[in-house]
Amino acid sequence: MQALQGEVSGIQFIDEDSAEFFVNTDGWADVHYQIGDGVQQNVRLQKTGNRQTLYLNELYQGDLVKYSFTYIDQECNCAVDSEVRSYIHGDGDGDGDGDGDGDGDGDGDGDGDGDGDDTGGQIGDTGIQDKGATSAQFFVNHSGWADVHYTLNGAGQLNHRMMLLGGVNKFEVNGLSAGDVINYRFTYWDVACNCAKVTEWATYTHDGDGDGDGDGDGDGDGDGDGDGDKDSDNDGVADIDDLCPNTPLETPVDIHGCSLVMDVAEVSINNRFLIGGNGSESPGFALYVFDGDLGSSGSNCNDKCTDNWPPLLVNDTAASGIAGLTTITRNDGSQQAAYNGRPLYFFTGDLLPDDSNGQGEGGSWWLAELTGGGDIVPLFNSSTPLEPETIIDTGDAIITRFADRARDRHAREDQFQAYDHYLTFYWEHRTAQIEIIDRVAKGGDDITINVVTEWELGQPEFRAFYRGINTVAEYYHNVLLDREPADVTRYSTTINYNSKEARALQIGDRMEMEISQFLRDPPNGRANYYGTTVLYIVGQGGLVPWEARGVFGNPSTEREDSYPIPSVGWLGGNTTLPYQYSDEPDNHFMQMASNLAPQNGQVFVRGRRVHHSDFGDGSHNESSENPNFSELANKLGSQYINRSCVSCHVKNGRAPSAAPGSDLSQYVVKVGTASGEADPLLGSVLQPKSTNGSPETTATLSTWLEEDGLRRPVYNFSGNSPTHYSPRIAPQLVGMGLLEAISEDSIVALADPDDSNGDGISGRLQIVNDPQSGEQRVGRFGWKAGQASVALQVAAALNTDMGVMTSIFPQPDCGSVQSDCGVNGSELSDKHFNDLVDYVSLLGVSARRDINNNTALQGEELFGSAGCSGCHTPAFVTSAYHPKAELRNQTIHPYTDLLLHDMGPGLADSLPEGNASGSEWRTPPLWGLGLGASISGDENYLHDGRARTLNEAILWHGGEGERAKQAYERMSGAEKNALVIFLKSL
Structure with a gap:
């Protein structure tokens, strides 16, 4: 009984048919409980002295009661939601499991670990437990940050940030x-009350008996002096345990001596208003x-004024x-945070984080309020010039127009693995423009195929209606296209008969076709090529992805x-690619959009x-037969990460995660100050x-570092170590043009910064400045949505990753005290830049697979019921105003809302x-999620590649993703497998 009475809240046995809920608080408290499979009840507890209680009657032995509390915590003066717990009504001992200790594990020792020794478990929310002869482990059972302060045998106090894994700080x-x-x-952050808490001092005596040192002096540090404290970099971690030697002085470190990601931010944001951050005295408060500070370089609220306005x-x-944060020096010499030059204050009249009682006080x-973004300007509108439509209804025909490229072999020839790859000189004379004029769609009886090539064809072959009896490239209809006498690059043929069905053409006929490009004496490269296998449905208009x-x-x-x-x-709507049958899974992210x-x-x-060329020497990465691109040579920046786009985005896929000891050559390491400004010594990107x-x-x-099946990276820096940094792995590129085509209204409609619907998800817009127009845009691209358009994302990557200047970003990335950054001025022509942007924008999106697989379909249902779709929005219809016809008015399924979400401290970095x-x-x-491993040869997920499986990626979700993660954890093994199979079908 006493074990329960000492807790903040819980339930205790009264007699054989009753129990009592209790919360030790002077304020109000509600209990939410369910008996067996009954309906959940929500009841306000009654005050009894300094406790809140509620009797529960008509219970039977063995009844299962699930319960949680919402109550006022006097320490933080905030409302707290407890975790959901279980109680089995028992025989009078108050604990529900019959062992008399109140912990529910049945061993009688009260520690909850089931071993009966009263020492090995984690008792309560905080403490220390024996981990062996020479080690012990502190723990804090809270998902926010936590610091431990301790002394060993009366020596000086040590202070360390603990490591959060699996919801426990250790x-x-x-x-x-x-x-x-x-x-x-x-000292730890209690996410329930959104406040910091400090525990009382406690004492632990270690009972281990082994030294485990190996050098005979009994200390384990290897220096032979017997004291065990050799610490060359003075970071508080002995060298024998230090995985990151030579850490700069005063750098906060973890248990392994590696730099900590610490949230010391004084300011955060809630619905575009500034609130106290975790590093402030009142986190979450307005x-x-x-106005009295206007026109002043400091604060005019001093002395008694600060009684109300600290x-x-x-x-x-x-x-x-x-x-936008700076500091001003107050009259007493202290430093006060200022935003856009205006000092910031709390109001003592605000009692809860959501209060704004000081608004308008005294006029x-x-x-x-966060500035910049009040007037979001769309990328495209009704005045945006549009490229021509690709599907046109003329009244007497439906016209479909599309582009094609030369292919090595045929689509179904898996024995050659030579359909989706690119041959030498692919950019020279090896594309075609194709037009289908379908008169059957409007009551006519024929279809005309028009073809325009970049070079004269020697043998203009056209095939239609798949046969596939002797080979997988056999067709019923085989003709030579008619040449246009006045132009040797123009060809045509008309079809009025379905030779597969031996009848006239009808609406609904499946007309597969392929156009070969047998070039006549091209200046470079080989002459004979096949074409793309496409499927056209008569009467419908537009090509369709096929299986x-x-x-x-x-x-x-x-x-x-x-x-x-x-x-x-x-x-990807009409950009969607057909399934691949050529056995080239690593090439599927490199294809033209189908439309x-x-x-x-x-x-x-x-x-x-451009994407595949080296900006140093102009060489092409795929074949030595491809000549150097001289117009791109000698443009590599003074400082850079990689020499070409494809060096990071290999085959347009996600980069592999780094191996221990390797450099981050396929990552971008963003660096800066605590407020997000460029690092004075390094600029904005390392x-x-x-x-x-x-x-x-x-x-x-x-x-x-791995614990509980999850790993997190530890980084090391040579030279000038950044104080705040964010390593980010290179993502895949497919679908970017479609994301750009989603209207701002569609994104804004999903934002819920105040979590007004109570689902625990409060997605926020990233508002960014357009460097070309100066207008405020919705951020879409990058791990933190830092760029508004494909062009800006590409220009930024050229600037920081390769040191190549463009007309958008003509200045090199450079810190305020940094030298040798390179010269200013655009280096890459707008023509080559625009070609690169269009290439990235118009990549085809792979089709969803296993769409009739019952397990995958079950996983799709679980994806929705677990709340995953609260952030990973399944579908959009793109804007009618995007300039590219391929991207306009498309129904797409990207599974993103393009919003910012707080994913909790486990995934946090130190750079805003x-x-x-x-x-x-x-x-x-x-x-494309399920194809990523085939592209890069490495399965990894999340912004730094830490998750090796989708299961790990889900388990790393915290913050706004916590509920969905918990729903996943409650699933059976078969259900988890179904969810993963669904994700891999995308």
């Missing part, structure tokens, strides 16, 4: 001996500005949390004949050449390579970006 102390005495307490003080080196005090049915060689089946993929599989407009075929391959002079700092992955805090990330799209 810190291990090594080198202990039997009888060692540790005095300790904790911040105000004072300033937001800065106790570290700088104000941090959002961009001089106002809520501090092969049946088995080749089995005449009783369809022999791999093509049928439309059901529309549920069209993840690529005829004028954009040559643009696409030119842009691809550039570890240089064409002249000394390179910037090099970042390496020191190791992966724009409106995004360290723990906020843009929801990544999920299309």
Whole structure:
């Protein structure tokens, strides 16, 4: 009974048919409970002395009661939601499991670990437990940050940030001996009350008896002096345990001696208003500005004024949390945070984090509001010039226009693996513009095919209506296109007969076709090529992504004949690619959109050449037969990360995760100050390579630390170590043009910064400045949605990743005290830049697979019921105003809302970006998820590649993703497998 009475809240046995809920608080308290499979009840508890209680009657022995509480915590003066717990009504001992200790494990020792020894378990929310002869582990059972403060045998106090894994903060102390005495307490962030808490001092005596040192002196540090405290970099972690030696002085470290990601931000944001951050004295409370400070360089609220309006003080080196923060010096010498030059204050009349009682006080005090973004300007509108439509209804015909490229082999020839790849000189004379004029759709009886090539054809072959009896490239209809006498690059043929069915053409006929490009004496490269296998449905207009049915060689089946993929599989709308049958899974992210407009075929391959070219020597990465691109040579920046786009985005896929000891050559390491401004010594992005002079700092992955099946990276820096940084792995590129085409209204409609619907998800817009127009845009691209358009994202990558200047970003990335950054001025021509942007924008999206698989369909239902779709929005219809016809008015399934979400401290970094805090990330799209490992050869997920499986990626979700993660954890093994199969079908 006493074990329960000492808790803040719980339930205790009264007699054989009753129990009592209790919460030890003077304020109000509600209990939410369910008996067995009954309906949940929500009841206000009654005050009894300094407790809140409620009797529960008519219970039977063995009844299961699930319950949680909502109550006022006097310490933080805030409402707290407890976790859901279970109670089994028992025989009078008050604990529900019959062992008399109240912990529910049945062993009688009261520690909850089931071993009966009364020492090994984690008793309560905080404490320390024996981990062996020479080690013990502190723990804090809260999902926010936690610090441990301790002394060993009366020596000086040590302070360490603990490591959060699996919802528990842990810190291990090594080198202990039997009888060692540790005095300790904790400071931790309680996410339930959104407040920091400090525990009382406690004492632990170690009972281990082994030394485990290996050098004979009994201390385990290897220096032979017997004291066990050798610490070369003075970070508080002995060298024998230090995975990150030479850490700069005063750097906060974890138990392994590696730099900590610490949230010391004084300012955060709630619905575009500023609030106190975790590093402030009142986290979550509203911040105000004072009209009396206008025109002043300091604060005019001093002395008695601060009784009601305490300033937001800065106790570290700088104000941090959002961009635009500075500090001012107050009359007493303290540092106060200011936003856009205006000092920030709390109001003592605000009793809860959501209060704004100071608004308008005295006509001089106002809520501090985030500036920039009040007037979001769409990328496109009704005045945007549009490229020509690709599907046109003329009244007497439906016209479909698309682009094609030369192919090595045929689509179904898996023995050659030579259909989806690109041959030498692919950008030269090897695309075609094709037009289908379908008169059958309007009551006519024929279809005309017009073809325009970049070079004269020697043998203009055209094939239609798949046969597939002798080969997988056999057709019923085989003709030579008619040449246009006045232009040797123009060809045509007219069809009025379905030779497969031996009848006239009808609406609904499946007309698969292929156009070969047998070039006549081209100046470079080989002459003979095939074309793309496309499927056209007569009378419908537009090409459709296709799947092969049946088995080749089995005449009783369809022999791999093509049928439309059901529309549920069209993840990228009409850009969606057919399924691949050439056994080239690593090439599937490099394909033209299926509906690529005829004028954009040559643009696409030119842009691809830019993507695959080295900005140092102009060489092409795929074949030595491809000549150097001289117009791109000698443009590599003074400081850079990689020499070409494809060096990071290999085959347009996600980069592999780094191996321990390797540099981050396929990552971008963003760096800056606490407020998100550029690092004075390094700029905004770490550039570890240089064409002249000394390179910037090099970042390496020191190791992966693993606990409870999850791993997190530990980084090491040489040279000037950044104080705030954010390593981000190169993402896949497909679908970016479609994301750009989603209207701003569609994104804004999903934002819920105040969580007004109570689902625990409060997605926020990232508002960014357009450097070309100066207008405020919705951020869409990058791990924190830092860029508004594909062009801006590409220009930013050229600037920081390769040091290539463009007309958008003509200045190199450079810190305020940094030199040798390179010269100003655009280097890459707008033509080559625009080709690259169009190439990235018009990549085809792979179709969803397993759309009839019952397990995958079950997983799709679980995806929705678990709440995953609360952030990973399944579908959009793109804007009618995007300039590219391929991207307009498309029904797409990206599974993203493009909003920022707080994913909790486990995934947080130390660098804010724009409106995004360290723990906020843009929801990544999920299309192509199941193909990523085939592209890169490495399965990894999340912004730094830490998750090796989708299961791990889900388990890393915290913050706004916590509920969905918990729903996943409650699933059976079969249900979890179904969810993963669904995700891999995308």
